[in-house]
Amino acid sequence: MPIFDINPDISRAHTLASDFYTDEEYFEQSKEKIFARSWQFLCTSDEVKNLKPLTILEGFLDEPVLLTKDDENNLHCLSNVCTHRGNVLVENACAENGIRCRYHGRRFALDGKFLSMPEFESVESFPTERDDLPKIPLAVWQNFLFASINPFAPFENFIREMRERLNWFDYDRLKFSAAKDYTVKAHWALYCENYLEGFHVPFVHQSLNRAIDYGSYTTELFPFSSLQTALSESPSSGGLADAETQPLSKPQNPFDKNIASFYFFVFPNLMFNFYPWGLSVNVVKPINPQKTKVSYLKFTSDESKLNQGAGADLEAVELEDEAIVESVQKGIRSRFYSAGRYSPTREQGTHHFHRLIAEFMKL
Ligand code: FES
Ligand SMILES: [Fe+2]
Missing domain, CATH: 3.90.380.10 (Naphthalene 1,2-dioxygenase Alpha Subunit; Chain A, domain 1)
Known part of the structure; x- marks a missing residue:
């Protein structure tokens, strides 16, 4: 019986086979297949002042994200990784009004838009959208924030x-x-x-x-x-x-x-x-x-x-x-x-x- 064939009729079905729990390979696959595609709890919205870094499922998905609140009080969930050479941008929650990478000084707005970068005047076709911080789908329910790296379905379907x-x-x-x-x-x-x-x-x-x-x-x-x-x-x-x-x-x-x-x-x-x-x-x-x-x-x-x-x-x-x-x-x-x-x-x-x-x- 293939492991991922669970009979929809409960009176005929067998439970998920034990291999799913014991096999390292399934555990690895579940990261992208289950957890990256579902909605993960982040924190409460009142915890976000201007910048709040978080790791989605630390030790498992390990995705560094940055929650920001812009001047219009809009919340964003951004990748917390600099688009230059990949430094993690913000390490501690703070009320800074923008994001500046401490490695080589690249700057971003609170909505993730690339703002400036020293010594890049002669770089061709620069900047492009790829220099902005990627946005991660964010959802709000009551005072709680959720994000999904690669949503299987809209948050509304889950909630x-x-x-x-x-x-x-x-x-x-x-x-x-x-x-x-x-x-x-x-x-x-x-x-x-x-x-x-x-x-x-x-x-x-x-x-x-x-x-x-x-x-x-x-x-x-x-x-x-x-x-x-x-x-x-x-x-x-x-x-x-x-x-x-x-x-x-x-x-x-x-x-x-x-x-x-x-x-x-x-x-x-x-x-x-x-x-x-x-x-x-x-x-x-x-x-x-x-x-x-x-x-x-x-x-x-x-x-x-x-x-x-x-x-x-x-x-x-x-x-x-x-x-x-x-x-x-x-x-x-x-x-x-x-x-x-x-x-x-x-x-x-x-x-x-x-x-x-x-x-x-x-x-
Ligand atoms: S890695 Fe951020 S400016 Fe270089
Ligand atoms: Fe119980």
């Missing part, structure tokens, strides 16, 4: 359902409150596919399982994303009112009814977890086929709800997930394991994720 389904969420009140990185000794896709099913919750997460109603846990699939919704186990465990007096079909704020959390996954490596207290963004960053960094960014809107329900102890849940995913990492290397099957009622998200991996890897 549409999250924007529409969570349009009632009070984004304006979100305040950045904490960042924490976790190193997981496992392949990035094992970490993601674990996130994509609630099947393991009763087995792996005892305390989370007490906060949510596993029976009513749902998964919805969209072209490049998926949404898992967990209801609270009881009105007292989420922060909630009477589900019957205010039907769920037209909620003002679904957390006030009995929804414990919304877990939005945006392919291939972004997790947006909406809780009554705010939003936890998880960025999954591949390091090597056996190692992944997961960055947790916490944005709080209502501190009083921090210790309630499904979003109460994310650290404990994370450590439980890491332990099980690291165990799978060891298992998939076995000579006796190559692939498994899916539960059609509980693993739709994982099946969908494997199909997207296959689609991107085939091209």
